[in-house]
Amino acid sequence: MRQKIIFATGNEGKMKEIRMILSEFDADIFSLKEAGIDIEIVEDGDSFEENALIKAKEISKLIDGIVLADDSGLEIDYLNKEPGIYSARYGGEHTSYNVKNKMLIDRLEGVPDELRTARFVCVIAAILPDGTQLTTRGTIEGRIGYHEQGENGFGYDPIFWVPQFRCTTAELSPELKNEISHRGKALLKMKKELMNYKILDKKETYESFNSK
Known part of the structure; x- marks a missing residue:
């Protein structure tokens, strides 16, 4: 019987990455929208861990199966690690990321x-x-660029410069981005x-995971 996984997000960019990375699961992976879940969750934790668990716990009350949730953000050392856990709400919850990115560059x-x-x-x-x-x-270290570059990512990707690859995370291939x-x-x-x-079939899991 196939597992059912609900990932507590409505972000299609995230879902694309999630499905690529978890493709070896014998499971159907749904976003909240795809699962027909419409709920407002107050993320009032003091850390990424607390906020991720808050989301996962709330959704787990509504469904049977595995619930995954994430909380992620950008920490800029010069700005005392802002915007941090408030990354999605920086400059206003409904402010576009083009505007958020320009605000940080400024x-x-x-x-x-x-x-x-x-x-x-x-x-x-x-x-x-x-x-x-x-x-x-998980973390990735880099620097904030001087203008937006690249169209492969979303959110703050166009301003996040990765010195090792001399490009932003919005310029990385999906495969390389998922790796790093x-x-x-x-x-x-x-x-x-x-x-x-x-959670996975033993034989399939062992072979596929170790073939990378």
């Missing part, structure tokens, strides 16, 4: 490369059918956790 006007260090952080929380709670964290991104790292860690709980 706040860093005149700041040299070496002081523009930043990181993306992602925490994935899971609630299993037996009530088990799991969390995993904060969300990709956190999801791969969660994938391993779920394997340990025997």
Whole structure:
């Protein structure tokens, strides 16, 4: 019997990444919209971990199956790690990311490369059918650029410069981004956790995971 996984997001960009990374699961993966869930969740935690668990717990009350949720954000060292857990609400919850990105670039006007260090952080929380709670964290280090570059990503991707690859995360291929991104790292860690709980078929899981 195929597992049912609900990922607590309505962000199609996230769902595309999630489905690629978790494609080896013998499972149907749904966003909240696809699952017919329309609920307002107050994310009032003090950390990425707390907010991810808040979302996962609320959705787990409504469905049978595995619930995954994430909380992610951008930490800019020069701005005392802002916008951090408020990344999605920075500049207003319904403000476009083009505007959010420009606001951050403007706040860093005149700041040299070496002081523009930043990181993306992602925490994935899971609630299993037996009530088990799991969390995993992933990060990627980089710098804030001077203008938007690239169209492959979403959110703050166009201004997040990765020195190792000399491009923004919005210019990375989907495959490479999933390998090195904060969300990709956190999801791969969660994938391993779920394997340990025997959520996947043993033989398929072992072969596919170790073939990478």
